[in-house]
């Protein structure tokens with residue numbers, strides 16, 4: 118067996134990546150898919166397009182190196198998290214479009230729940246906060262708004278899954294209905310202390326237990342791919358939410374290790390070991406992926422709009438033709454010309470947690486040029502990450518010595534340098550920035566003995582690029598203070 122295949126089902130694209138024994142990328146296939154914004158604050162995907170784009174990539178990537186299914190030791194699946202799909206067990210058809218993690222149609226219900234005083238009980242069980250981001254209120258919305266759905270769910274006719282479950286159900290012979298602990302920990306329905314679905318949380322959110330998948334460990338064989346799909350017989354042996362997969366792929370296996378991924382959103386996760394703890398600074402506690410069959414935890418700060426602000430410049434403002442062009446446009450200006458961009462397009466996540474915050478561009482002048490806007494957009498990504506890192510540093514006695522980074526937008530040197538500058542901490546980027554897929558591959562490869570111990574993997578890590586902070590600290594402090602003023606103005610605005 119020569120390869121492990123990682124299926125990385127992200128928010129904006131599906132990717133399939135083949136890794137060889139040395140942890141090198143042998144081939145990549147990628148397909149962007151459509152985003153739907155049917156109303157203000159709503160974000161949807163077509164579940165069938167998620168499935169077909171992912172399958173097309175998987176078959177294509179094998180073709181690129183002439184591999185056959187028998188050359189692949191295992192499949193690891195990693196996915197955009199929290200996104201909700203509800204389908205008919207009988208036919209496999211979704212009963213509603215996927216409601217994406219960024220969607221905040223349930224903000225009103227979340228505010229009511231918050232005001233009822235349920236917050237602490239929910240957080241102590243789930244590790245999360247009440248926010249439309251997580252799956253539970255989205256499932257509830259489907260049950261309440263699709264005619265007949267609640268009654269059908271109660272009769273056991275409907276299945277709920279995050280994207281991993283949706284893919285595994287369709288890929289496996291016998292339609293295995295399963296998720297893993299990391300994805301379960303994003304639903305608001307999973308008791309992360311006890312490692313099981315929580316009857317009290319199911320009651321609070323009004324979700325019938327019969328809809329829920331089994332819960333597997335992240336590194337465990339869960340089924341074989343149906344023979345008709347061009348990947349016949351390969352074992353699916355790893356599942357993890359994309360941010361937990363990236364934490365694992367960055368080799369952050371010990372308490373204190375942390376990484377930040379710059380994808381559609383930005384997600385800073387820090388391993389906190391095997392003891393559940395709640396954050397004092399509005400971070401969430403999530404289950405980390407582990408190759409050992411035990412619960413491990415991470416603190417997480419989730420920023421909803423990261424690289425997506427660059428897509429917004431491309432698709433909405435149209436001042437760039439591709440995401441990669443943002444670097445050159447921004448580099449044409451020496452600074453942001455006094456502009457601050459708060460990209461609260463879908464509210465604000467950690468550490469602010471305001472689903473009613475709205476996007477804001479402040480400091481516009483007669484001489485404002487597209488390059489200033491591009492620069493302010495990139496800077497907004499770094500400012501948001503700095504706020505999360507500050508919260509995380511307050512949790513632990515030892516501030517982070519360096520930040521490990523990855524994800525699609527981490528290729529941007531200007532962004533990485535500005536990140537190091539505002540943090541005052543070096544930023545370290547691995548040669549393989551596809552650490553999400555790498556993490557999923559590791560989890561699957563370890564489960565089937567393709568790799569024997571996590572320690573085998575350390576030796577395969579390639580040289581890093583380091584960005585050292587260069588900015589004067591007083592200037593960094595001044596810029597962050599301006600940013601915080603702008604953030605305050607963006608809050609509690611959307612109706």
Ligand SMILES: Nc1ncnc2c1ncn2[C@@H]1O[C@H](COP(=O)(O)OP(=O)(O)O)[C@@H](O)[C@H]1O
Nearest residue numbers: 127128129380381424425427440441525526529
């Ligand atoms: N050179 C670049 N500079 C800044 N952002 C970029 C660059 N290239 C890609 N991006 C951004 O990275 C994101 C894609 O990253 P990726 O990790 O593939 O995300 P996801 O898994 O969320 O789909 C997009 O939002 C895109 O705008």
Ligand SMILES: O=P(O)(O)OC[C@H](O)CO
Nearest residue numbers: 127128197198380381382
């Ligand atoms: O698809 P990404 O990489 O933006 O990740 C999305 C996250 O999993 C959402 O929680």
